[in-house]
Amino acid sequence: MNAMTPITRPDEWATDQEVRWCPGCGDYAILKAVQRTMPDLGTARENTVFVSGIGCSSRFPYYMETYGFHTIHGRAPAVATGIKLANPELDVWIVTGDGDGLSIGGNHMLHLLRRNLDVQLLLFNNEIYGLTKGQYSPTSRTGTRSPTTPFGSVERPLAPCAFAMGAGARFVARTIDTAQKNMPEVLKRAHAHKGTSFVEIFQNCIVYNADVFAAFTEKKNAADNQLWCVHGQPLLFAGGAKGLRLNHETVELEVVDIAVGDTTEVLIHDETNRVQAQFLIDMPFGPFPMALGVLYCDPATSFEVAVESQRNRVVGDKVADFNALLRKGQSWEIKAKELRAV
Amino acid sequence: MATAFNDVFETQNNQPAEAEAVVVRFAGDSGDGMQLTGGQFTLSSALSGNDFATFPDFPAEIRAPQGTTFGVSAFQINFGSVDIETAGDEPDVLVAMNPAALRTNIQSLKKGGLAIIDTGEFGARNLAKAGYAVNPLTDDSLAQWQILAFDISAQTLAAVKPFGLGNKEALRCKNMWTLGLALWMFDRDRAPLIAWLQSKFSKNPVLAQANAAALNAGHAYGETAEIGGPLKQYHVDAAVAEPGYYRTVTGGESLALGLVAGAKLAGLEMFFGSYPITPASPILHNLARLKEFGVTTFQAEDEIAAICSAIGASYAGQLGVTSSSGPGIALKGEALGLAIITELPLVIVNSQRGGPSTGLPTKTEQSDLYQAVYGRNGDAPLIVLATRAPSDCFDVAIEACRLATQFMTPVMVLTDGYIANAAEPWRVPDRAEFHAFPVDFDAEPDADGRVLPYARDPQTLRRKWIKPGTPGMMHRIGGIEKAIDTGHINYEPANHQAMTDIRKAKIDGVANFIPPQAPEIGNSKGRLAVVGWGSTYGAIRKAVQRARAKGLDVSHIHIRHIWPLPANLGELLRGYDKVLVPEMNTGQLKTVLRDQYLIDARPLNKVSGHPFKIAEIEAAIDGMLG
Numbered sequence: 001m002n003a004m005t006p007i008t009r010p011d012e013w014a015t016d017q018e019v020r021w022c023p024g025c026g027d028y029a030i031l032k033a034v035q036r037t038m039p040d041l042g043t044a045r046e047n048t049v050f051v052s053g054i055g056c057s058s059r060f061p062y063y064m065e066t067y068g069f070h071t072i073h074g075r076a077p078a079v080a081t082g083i084k085l086a087n088p089e090l091d092v093w094i095v096t097g098d099g100d101g102l103s104i105g106g107n108h109m110l111h112l113l114r115r116n117l118d119v120q121l122l123l124f125n126n127e128i129y130g131l132t133k134g135q136y137s138p139t140s141r142t143g144t145r146s147p148t149t150p151f152g153s154v155e156r157p158l159a160p161c162a163f164a165m166g167a168g169a170r171f172v173a174r175t176i177d178t179a180q181k182n183m184p185e186v187l188k189r190a191h192a193h194k195g196t197s198f199v200e201i202f203q204n205c206i207v208y209n210a211d212v213f214a215a216f217t218e219k220k221n222a223a224d225n226q227l228w229c230v231h232g233q234p235l236l237f238a239g240g241a242k243g244l245r246l247n248h249e250t251v252e253l254e255v256v257d258i259a260v261g262d263t264t265e266v267l268i269h270d271e272t273n274r275v276q277a278q279f280l281i282d283m284p285f286g287p288f289p290m291a292l293g294v295l296y297c298d299p300a301t302s303f304e305v306a307v308e309s310q311r312n313r314v315v316g317d318k319v320a321d322f323n324a325l326l327r328k329g330q331s332w333e334i335k336a337k338e339l340r341a342v
Numbered sequence: 343m344a345t346a347f348n349d350v351f352e353t354q355n356n357q358p359a360e361a362e363a364v365v366v367r368f369a370g371d372s373g374d375g376m377q378l379t380g381g382q383f384t385l386s387s388a389l390s391g392n393d394f395a396t397f398p399d400f401p402a403e404i405r406a407p408q409g410t411t412f413g414v415s416a417f418q419i420n421f422g423s424v425d426i427e428t429a430g431d432e433p434d435v436l437v438a439m440n441p442a443a444l445r446t447n448i449q450s451l452k453k454g455g456l457a458i459i460d461t462g463e464f465g466a467r468n469l470a471k472a473g474y475a476v477n478p479l480t481d482d483s484l485a486q487w488q489i490l491a492f493d494i495s496a497q498t499l500a501a502v503k504p505f506g507l508g509n510k511e512a513l514r515c516k517n518m519w520t521l522g523l524a525l526w527m528f529d530r531d532r533a534p535l536i537a538w539l540q541s542k543f544s545k546n547p548v549l550a551q552a553n554a555a556a557l558n559a560g561h562a563y564g565e566t567a568e569i570g571g572p573l574k575q576y577h578v579d580a581a582v583a584e585p586g587y588y589r590t591v592t593g594g595e596s597l598a599l600g601l602v603a604g605a606k607l608a609g610l611e612m613f614f615g616s617y618p619i620t621p622a623s624p625i626l627h628n629l630a631r632l633k634e635f636g637v638t639t640f641q642a643e644d645e646i647a648a649i650c651s652a653i654g655a656s657y658a659g660q661l662g663v664t665s666s667s668g669p670g671i672a673l674k675g676e677a678l679g680l681a682i683i684t685e686l687p688l689v690i691v692n693s694q695r696g697g698p699s700t701g702l703p704t705k706t707e708q709s710d711l712y713q714a715v716y717g718r719n720g721d722a723p724l725i726v727l728a729t730r731a732p733s734d735c736f737d738v739a740i741e742a743c744r745l746a747t748q749f750m751t752p753v754m755v756l757t758d759g760y761i762a763n764a765a766e767p768w769r770v771p772d773r774a775e776f777h778a779f780p781v782d783f784d785a786e787p788d789a790d791g792r793v794l795p796y797a798r799d800p801q802t803l804r805r806k807w808i809k810p811g812t813p814g815m816m817h818r819i820g821g822i823e824k825a826i827d828t829g830h831i832n833y834e835p836a837n838h839q840a841m842t843d844i845r846k847a848k849i850d851g852v853a854n855f856i857p858p859q860a861p862e863i864g865n866s867k868g869r870l871a872v873v874g875w876g877s878t879y880g881a882i883r884k885a886v887q888r889a890r891a892k893g894l895d896v897s898h899i900h901i902r903h904i905w906p907l908p909a910n911l912g913e914l915l916r917g918y919d920k921v922l923v924p925e926m927n928t929g930q931l932k933t934v935l936r937d938q939y940l941i942d943a944r945p946l947n948k949v950s951g952h953p954f955k956i957a958e959i960e961a962a963i964d965g966m967l968g
Binding site for chain 1: 773
């Protein structure tokens with residue numbers, strides 16, 4: 001941010017507060033990755049604000065040696081909007097979950113993305129309500145058994161990244177709690193992007209929804225089922241043995257086996273291509289791998305910049321004359337025993 | 343109120359008769375431009391030096407079906423050479439532009455008062471829409487009033503004929519024709535109105551000319567039709583007013599200006615997060631234009647986002663303000679609790695309307711006092727202030743900003759739909775008249791090097807206000823109970839007890855930093871105190887004045903600081919034999935007073951969507967002292 005920002009170590013971004021997540025919770029790994037990333041961003045701790053709502057993930061600010069605001073359920077984007085508009089110099093991070101961000105706070109999420117406020121939004125998706133003890137969430141898969149759905153949920157789940165795209169997000173990325181190598185890179189990209197950076201993090205709730213992402217997160221499944229998208233590179237996975245191509249007749253993606261080294265048919269990842277990003281987000285897991293990394297990045301003017309530039313344009317060289325403001329409109333002066341219109 | 347209209351003498355020597363105060367109501371279809379007519383007549387009253395009060399009364403529907411009773415829009419003005427405190431109990435003159443307007447308004451016209459009626463709109467269809475089986479102009483149902491019924495529509499069409507407008511456009515000039523007649527009736531100068539028309543229609547000079555022609559024609563009609571009919575010309579002298587600079591101001595305008603002033607006096611930029619709702623929106627409209635005064639307005643996606651964004655702005659070091667009406671305030675309830683527990687300054691304006699639920703969006707009521715004082719989960723005290731008139735909104739808004747920043751607390755301002763839309767003359771203060779209350783942000787750890795955001799000023803119990811961006815002062819706050827000094831999460835029993843006690847003591851203690859309560863009128867001991875709050879001010883004041891003129895021992899006490907109440911209020915009220923509390927609700931302040939002081943406060947309640955009449959309060963006073 002500026003040349004004076006002191007160089008920090010990851011431990012200087014940690015508070016002295018005891019971390020209160022369940023042992024083995026994926027949140028620990030995310031906290032560690034964030035604390036490891038912060039020194040590399042070149043920002044000062046005092047200019048950083050973590051804002052959260054309610055839920056397990058929302059305890060996050062208490063563990064970051066920055067400014068922090070643990071707000072109310074679902075409303076972190078709204079509070080963050082006030083913070084960023086009041087002081088655009090602050091580096092604002094929102095930490096939320098699938099319940100906080102997409103259920104009770106879905107409306108604020110929608111409008112945050114639409115307005116494109118310059119913040120990083122980390123959505124910890126564990127497909128379950130943790131803090132209220134295991135009820136199904138808006139991202140839970142159909143059939144999820146929980147205290148409120150003892151016979152399995154009958155609702156269809158929401159796809160967070162598809163929601164973000166629909167809301168007009170200009171940066172959409174996806175990563176995994178345990179992806180300690182990749183997550184810092186995704187976080188750095190999110191931080192560098194001016195506008196709302198939407199980052200979905202698959203997070204393992206060890207108590208209420210353990211291993212729900214194991215099909216692509218477990219070590220033995222990772223290579224065959226994770227597709228890390230890199231801008232300008234072919235969309236390859238399974239150690240380069242498979243790739244994605246576009247079937248021009250059906251206008252659908254399909255998986256191709258790569259004949260030795262020949263990737264001519266494979267799609268090149270273009271993170272600025274909205275349609276392609278939508279394809280990567282929408283492809284069903286199972287027949288397809290899970291697309292990870294920066295899926296879409298196409299910057300546009302951020303909200304606080306638009307607000308500020310309009311203010312500068314409108315205010316111009318206007319002087320804030322309060323006395324004149326009070327006397328605006330239909331006014332008249334009464335002098336002793338005299339009345340005249342002005 | 344002394345509406346002397348009916349007591350005036352016959353016109354002599356073609357000189358206008360003198361009247362002290364007159365109440366005029368313009369009523370017509372929503373599309374007839376009655377609010378505009380009333381607004382311009384108000385300007386004319388202001389320029390004539392009259393004191394005045396207005397009451398715009400319009401339907402919730404933007405364009406209700408033409409000719410229906412629920413589509414009637416009315417504007418009442420009381421103007422005079424004497425002090426005017428209310429928009430008047432009963433009109434002396436009613437202008438009814440169609441049968442529906444006549445039907446819905448005639449009963450409030452003073453007996454013997456004058457109704458001016460446009461017969462051009464009294465066709466069978468409109469009569470039926472208004473629910474008249476028989477044309478009331480043809481039977482004797484209007485016998486108790488003076489009726490001047492003629493074809494205003496035809497008069498208008500004739501007047502604007504030279505300008506070649508279509509029939510519909512031409513008829514739109516009816517309101518200006520009527521305004522012209524009213525200007526003649528009250529001996530007013532037309533020039534400022536013509537100038538206003540020229541500026542309003544500067545892009546369409548033909549419309550400007552047509553409207554001016556209609557205005558002139560209405561005026562000329564008065565001059566020629568005077569002889570022999572009920573139409574008379576009256577002159578209302580300028581009111582005696584303190585010398586100074588004046589403007590007309592509505593509550594919405596005045597509140598916006600007061601918030602700007604309050605933020606300036608605190609040395610802060612203002613952030614106004616709001617979601618449109620009737621009748622609160624004018625405050626947002628007014629502030630959205632004032633960017634050069636350090637005001638950021640944000641039209642949020644909903645009421646909750648509106649208050650949360652304001653809380654975020656306060657956290658970041660600006661003065662966060664949000665505004666709504668009852669239903670929206672209900673939605674903000676949880677966030678209010680967050681502002682209370684995080685002890686951030688915040689001003690919340692509630693422009694009250696009839697409730698519950700959507701209730702009466704465009705009608706006034708005072709039924710959100712319980713909501714303001716008590717309406718949150720947990721023990722969640724905050725400061726509540728009430729405005730009593732459009733111009734008073736300015737001072738109350740400044741007071742709200744002062745208390746919010748000096749005590750680090752949310753402050754709720756209760757105004758209402760009547761105040762928001764009503765206009766009155768306001769002697770504009772000078773910037774130099776204000777006392778600043780600058781905010782100090784905390785930027786240094788304490789003597790032991792600790793960052794303690796919840797350390798307090800021993801007098802006010804205000805906590806520290808630390809802006810993000812301040813080096814070495816990083817800390818976390820939130821909605822979970824805070825440790826008494828660090829603000830860290832703390833669930834311990836003794837800590838919650840202590841924090842709850844402190845939050846209560848802080849707000850209770852505000853009573854020591856506000857002016858003691860004094861009667862507006864009357865003695866500080868006696869037989870009866872009439873205790874009011876909010877927009878009942880004018881009606882109570884006039885009723886108490888009248889009662890005192892009759893020799894009754896009655897005082898008027900009007901409370902601005904609803905919570906906490908002024909420190910001396912209990913003692914003051916105990917000095918009266920009886921206490922009467924008129925309110926536009928079912929008795930909310932009455933309950934609070936009984937609870938706080940164990941006094942036998944008696945209610946006088948009205949929830950019709952219309953303000954109290956002076957006579958209603960006067961009758962209650964008579965009843966208490968009879």
